[in-house]
Amino acid sequence: MTEITYRDALKQGLREEMLRDDNVFIMGEDVGLNWGGAFKVTKGLAEEFGEDRVRDTPISENAIAGAAVGAAITGMRPVAEIMFGDLISLAMDQVCNQAAKMRYMFGGQTSVPLVLRSVFGGGKNIASHHSQSLEAWFMHTPGLKIAVPAFAYDAKGLIKTAIRDPDPVMFFEHKLVYDRKEEVPEEEYLIPFGEAKVRREGADVTVWGTFFMVHKALEVAEELAKDGISVEVIDPRTLVPLDKKTLIDSVKKTGRLVLVTEETKTGATTAEIAAIVQEEAFDWLDAPVMRVNAPDTPVPFSPTLEQYFIPDNKRIADAIREIV
Amino acid sequence: MTEITYRDALKQGLREEMLRDDNVFIMGEDVGLNWGGAFKVTKGLAEEFGEDRVRDTPISENAIAGAAVGAAITGMRPVAEIMFGDLISLAMDQVCNQAAKMRYMFGGQTSVPLVLRSVFGGGKNIASHHSQSLEAWFMHTPGLKIAVPAFAYDAKGLIKTAIRDPDPVMFFEHKLVYDRKEEVPEEEYLIPFGEAKVRREGADVTVWGTFFMVHKALEVAEELAKDGISVEVIDPRTLVPLDKKTLIDSVKKTGRLVLVTEETKTGATTAEIAAIVQEEAFDWLDAPVMRVNAPDTPVPFSPTLEQYFIPDNKRIADAIREIV
Amino acid sequence: MAVKKATLVDLFTRTLKVRLFEEKVWDIFGQNLVPGTLHLYLGQEAVAAGVTVALKETDWIQSTHRGHGHVVAKGADMNAAMAELLGKKTGSCKGKGGSMHITQFDVGVLGATGVVASGLPIAVGAALSAQMRKTDEVVACFFGDGASNNGTFGESLNMAAIWQLPLVWIVENNLYAMGTPITLTCPSQNIADRGEAYCTPSVVVDGNNAVEVYEATVEAVKRAREGGGPSLIECKTYRMRGHSRFDPAKYRPQDEVDHWMGRDAVEIIKNIALEQKALTEKQAESIRKKLQKAVDKAGDFAIKSEHPAPEEALDDVFKEAI
């Protein structure tokens, strides 16, 4: 196995699926020859598969999503890219009212097998319109599946599963992990949706988080181990379907839970997880479920401000210490 | 005091503010002379104030919201109407990226005193695109205030407060209460944001809910009283700012909490409330916080299906009985 | 272009079929059997007929909130369509969609949508798919004058134009969006002007004349099938009723109403067919009877059908429940 980046793992997954199935194609702004995607995920694919199958679009987010819907219901397997997750705000109708609801409102007549790739998160100092984490909007939209890979291995396995799924999949990436390297098999593998991964086993407290926060949580777990605090870290990998079992089992073991995401706190995915866990593991909880999130503000530009905005290791460690 | 409908209470509030301040104006699809709003809330106002101040727009949701932003920052007090809450999906960029973030990302230079009125909820058999309850999307968007009146009295007092607020207010109404009558003072009064109302006092369990579910909860409370179960019912009236204190105090008294909204369950506002309460009143909770919501599906058309979809008195009562 | 006699009969038949279907719906609605709201297609029948007669079975249409006419004209099963309006289990969408989402996919209906103008990008995607799958399928996308003011209009027209997609845009300009006259919301006389801005050949036709609609569609479909890209056809037409269920449409000037009521789509195509000797009065009458019978049957079927079981509300979110 060779070490490759999250970016290249994604590209491998996309490429394998395009080789496997002629109906898979990519569309989005600057995904093609001249740029290869704002984060270069699709770089090289237009050269290999042609500009027809790796298709640059106008700056028309709602039409990109809608065209993916129309193509999906008539037999294609579109992988649409919205350059920044913040910009899905322009495509909410096609994503949430059309893609998500079509199978249902047409009584099962239509399948909408599309993948919508986009990227969330701060840390790049690109301010309020290019740094948000909006996965909660989609988790609250019945009919959408949601993948949230934090590791290269998962990125490859999940994108392939997403493309083969008969239903619309929101495939969310994170800016700060594109360059992260890790061993990824060159051969084909699929990662089923709805299976969380215990990234580190522990006995005292469970930490559940997404995207870059998984990496921070693992660092914190390592640090706290020195103080004799044993932290279990769970990475859900998909939000819909959600692997409740792995989480609840862990909480029943540790009795304590800290949730960590980069979202602004109120109404984040962590609220849902907290609600579920207190419902389903009430008698096992020895302390309130703690939430570590960004504050309820837009994402600021200045590095000093943005660093304060994004949860850091200290805040995660503090939350853990508060309840163990 | 005379009994008037929620619809007319809203209209009174709008009219009073338009009389008070020349900069207040209304814009939206079919709000004017020929229709008076899809739910007739603005009926008669164009006749009184002219088509300039009660302005019919093209079917351009994002531009309606955006034009409200531009007018608000330059000195006007726009009250924009989006005909159905589901259609705000077309205006998410202007609402969530522009209106909500402008004061912040411009470092406090700009005020965006706009009100965006819209309507949520099912019960009218108008299917997946006209029946949703999407307030959670906005609660998860820092920079927006959110009013959710369930009573005529509140509708009037809150719309007036909303119009005078220096920040963007999402003003959400509910289809099934427009016709509900109640005593409403003819003279001016304002209801401050962030003050919940205890609709009924009780000792055994707290029920917190929004919109039509407040009315159902009150019915259920009445029924359960016959069985000796004493239910306290809280209506938050605004979601942002959120009156946590009234709720937490109540939970500390009753030890039990049931949350009821018409939203689809996963990621609803009830998830946030559950998360907050278990955080802040962990030691007072004698049972898990229960959530009563719609299932995670689009809203179905057929009356039999829609009735099943929307939480009913029985489901609310069952949840209460499960924990008392 | 000389239209074949058989085609004239087809145009007459489809126009009338939609008319009778809608009258039946209105009748059942009057009996309080149709839940929710309704956007009747009455008055605009010639558009759906003219367009669909020019299409092949393998072609697609994208419908709107005013969709009954489109799907019936495209060949939807009338029993299932009527049952859908009544929210029955036997409806084409199992009662989950209703009037605004009435759809029969297997006869080439991509979908009917409650969000104005949201069908346009979906039609773009279907046309792109037709092109990429190297089929000869063409997509006809219906939408209203009001829809042309929504952002998706420009995005979709542009995308279809740059990719030269096999698409025909059908604007049903019935002069109103709910109560708002087009003069209040459109600075030009014709929506078709906007098509030209996207280098899309655009024409204006009499939308109450099924032959005019048909001929324009034939030309557009031919261009689309030959790889010549999209076209736009603006059909000037008029609603016979209000916008939705209880709207008396008082906001429309009486002379305007009178003018259009005198231009009945069924009468117009019938007279053309009679003049061209494609049809005799007797044949026309026998067609009407046959259609009426089918429509009545659909009504009975719908009324007698069962409601879905409540728990069916939980099905069809995903292919497999999660």
Added chain:
Amino acid sequence: MAVKKATLVDLFTRTLKVRLFEEKVWDIFGQNLVPGTLHLYLGQEAVAAGVTVALKETDWIQSTHRGHGHVVAKGADMNAAMAELLGKKTGSCKGKGGSMHITQFDVGVLGATGVVASGLPIAVGAALSAQMRKTDEVVACFFGDGASNNGTFGESLNMAAIWQLPLVWIVENNLYAMGTPITLTCPSQNIADRGEAYCTPSVVVDGNNAVEVYEATVEAVKRAREGGGPSLIECKTYRMRGHSRFDPAKYRPQDEVDHWMGRDAVEIIKNIALEQKALTEKQAESIRKKLQKAVDKAGDFAIKSEHPAPEEALDDVFKEAI
């Protein structure tokens, strides 16, 4: 129209000011002092200069992600603008906005936005406000060729046209949206064609010639102020650099690059001013020196300014904290 000598000097001065500001930004960026990304205005200076010289102080502009040039030309404090780019507490947005949101409201900048095309409806609202408040204010709204493919374009042009708002649409057609050439995403040669579809008088000008831009804007502003409604001015121009910070813009054909690099906006207005004897070489040089000094000062100011305190991240969400 004969342009006054003083105006030519103003046009030269503003064009050069923006140029020097941007060169300074690029220089500081090279020192790794500018966080995040940058969309330099280099090459397009004549557009901002030509438009803003035609406006009054009380008029408004709506800016974009490529906004430094707009705000500096409109009269923003260069110290505060530069400090904003560096994320400093002294920045016009207190370091919360940065390059993509660089805004100084009190000189008439409605805002700079990171969402392409999102400024258009905001400009509509500001123009509506100007009209309703019965002022003579005019709004000029900048946006790119790429932006004209977004849905808000049509919605906004339409609204401005039907309400006859005092608005001037300024399309900066620099032939690319990131790496995507306009030929791939626009079926016609000119974006201006789309203005005509909304009954908006539309012209195409040389965007590297400040005088041409100025003259077209004067006419449009006059129309707007007199209640004649919106106009559209398409300025053909070109980026001197890549789209954003590290883009070498290799995708642009060399002969195209050469052609445009030979059409330097500063040189063009300088030569006109010299020819018209509005300016001598010496005067031009003294203007340059003065501007350079101000720009250098802004750079020093920005570099020396303090960073905001971390907790300031919590301020300014609402007028009063909740």
